[in-house]
Amino acid sequence: MTSKRALVTGASQGLGAHLATFLAKDGWHVVGVGRRPHAQAQLSADVEYLQADLSSAEVIGALVGRLGEVPDLVVHNAVAYPDQSAGRPGLDAIETAMRVNAFAPYQLTLDILAAKPAERFCSVVVVNSESIYHAEANSAVYAASKAALRVLTGGLAAACRSANAAVSTLLLGPLADAKKTEEIRRIAEKRGATPAEITRLFLRQSNRNLVIDDFIDFDACYQSLCYLAGLGAVGNGMLCRLDGGSAGTLV
Numbered sequence: 098m099t100s101k102r103a104l105v106t107g108a109s110q111g112l113g114a115h116l117a118t119f120l121a122k123d124g125w126h127v128v129g130v131g132r133r134p135h136a137q138a139q140l141s142a143d144v145e146y147l148q149a150d151l152s153s154a155e156v157i158g159a160l161v162g163r164l165g166e167v168p169d170l171v172v173h174n175a176v177a178y179p180d181q182s183a184g185r186p187g188l189d190a191i192e193t194a195m196r197v198n199a200f201a202p203y204q205l206t207l208d209i210l211a212a213k214p215a216e217r218f219c220s221v222v223v224v225n226s227e228s229i230y231h232a233e234a235n236s237a238v239y240a241a242s243k244a245a246l247r248v249l250t251g252g253l254a255a256a257c258r259s260a261n262a263a264v265s266t267l268l269l270g271p272l273a274d275a276k277k278t279e280e281i282r283r284i285a286e287k288r289g290a291t292p293a294e295i296t297r298l299f300l301r302q303s304n305r306n307l308v309i310d311d312f313i314d315f316d317a318c319y320q321s322l323c324y325l326a327g328l329g330a331v332g333n334g335m336l337c338r339l340d341g342g343s344a345g346t347l348v
Contacts, residue, residue, distance in 0.1 A: 101124075101125050101126070101169040101170065102125065102126045102127075102128070102166055102167075102168045102169050102170070103117075103120050103125040103126070103127045103128070103168055103169065103170040103171070103172065104127075104128050104130065104164065104168040104170070104171045104172065104209075105117040105120065105127060105128070105129050105130070105172040105174060106129075106130045106131075106151065106172065106173055106174055106175035106201075106202070106205075107130070107131060107173075107174035107175030107176055108129025108130055108131050108138070108140065108144070108146070108174070109129070109131025109132065109133040109137065109138040109139065109140070109146075110131075110133070110138070110139045111139075111272075111274050111275075112174060112224070112272060112274070112315055112318060113129065113131070113172075113174040113175070114129070114138070114139045114140050115315040115318070115319065116172055116174065116315075116318065116319055116322060117129040117140060117144045117172075118140060118141045118143070118144060119319050120170075120172075121141060121143035121144050122141075122143070123323075125170070126145075127143070127144045127145065128144070128145045128146075128147060128164060128168070129144045129145070129146050129147070130146075130147050130148075130149045130151070130160070130175070131146070131147075131148065131149070131175075132148070132149070132150050132151075132175075133148070134148060135148060147160075147163060147164075149163075151175050151196065151197045151201040151205075152177065152193045152196045152197050152201075153196075154196075157200075157201050157204050157205055157208075158204075158208070160205060160208070161205070161208045161209055161212050167209055167212050167213040167214070167217065167219065168209070168219065169217070169218070169219055169220065170219070170220050170221075170222070170326050171205075171206065171209060171219065171220070171221040171222070172222050172224065172322065173201075173202035173205070173206070173221070173222070173223045173224060174224045175197055175198075175201065175202075176197065176198055177193055177194045177196075177197035177198060177242075178194065178239055179191065179193075179194055179238050179239070181235055186238055190238070191238050194238050194239060194242045195241075195242045195245065197242075198239070198242035198243060198245075198246055199242050199243070199245040199246040199249055200249075202223055202246060202249070202250075203246075203249040203250075203252070203253065206221050206253050206256075206264065207253070207256065209221075210256060210257070210260045210262055213260075213262075215261060216261065217261070218261050218262065218263075218329065218330070219260075219261070219262040219263075220262070220263050220264075220265075220325070220326045220328075220329070220332070221253070221257070221262065221263065221264040221265070222264075222265055222266075222267055222322055222325050222326060223246065223250050223253075223264060223265070223266045223267070224266075224267050224269065224318075225243055225246055225247055225250075225266050225267065225268045225269070226239075226240075226243045226268070226269055226270075227268060227269065227270045227304075227338075227340035228240040228243055229243045229244040229247055230306075231304060231306075247266065250264060250266055251334070254333050254334035257333050258333060261330075262330075262333075263328070263329065263330050263331075263332045263333035263334075264333060264334070265325045265328070265332045265333070265334070265335040265336065265337065266335070266336045266337070267318065267321055267322060267325060267337050267339070268336055268337065268338045268339065268340055269313060269318065269339050269340060270304075270307065270309065270313050270339060270340035270341045271300065271303070271304075271307075271312050271313065271341075272312055272313050272314075272315070272318075273311075273312035273313060273314045273315065277312065278292075278312070281295050281296055281299065293310075293311070296310070296311055296312060297310045297311075300312075300341070306342060307340070307341040307342060308341050308342035309341030309342070313339050313340075313341070317339060318339065321337050321339055324337070325337055
């Protein structure tokens, strides 16, 4: 694995930073892509960082050329959310979410497949969300973009069959990100409860289909990523769900 190259989008913080950092620790040469300036990226020094706005068609089209060498592993983790504080999102905000969450992974994967040598295998892992099953007023745009990503990933799987590549989906439920964990701690302190009690209550109320009592941690995501990446061609089209039993028809 020491000679393998990996590309992780949405790598400046959160899950993307975790995945990129641990891939580097496991011997991969990792390029992380994010919107934030390099100084704000929460990455280890072992990760090469490229600042790129994946809502721009020009940036997406030039990204493979900036990489220099085609990666052996691609992790599509970049995500954009419409700003809820601004009220109902306008068309520009909706288009930005669709570009970053769905169109960028699709176009970038096709560009990588076209650029890579025919004999070189490439594994692509798309990070998706169980929100595709549960759109609400405030999450509809995000959920729609992730549903579009799921459909486009099916098209990529068909393209990979003749391209010595595989694309799989890591479908995630509620993650234990720092912002969410801090909010749970604050509420627990206010109510005189434990964070575990508040977490269980939140999960049961926010999604009745969930059968988990805790958030999904980043390490579980990394282990699942490694599993999918290690499957080779047989993993093409595969979906791995870490969503606590969330169910729906859009699979």
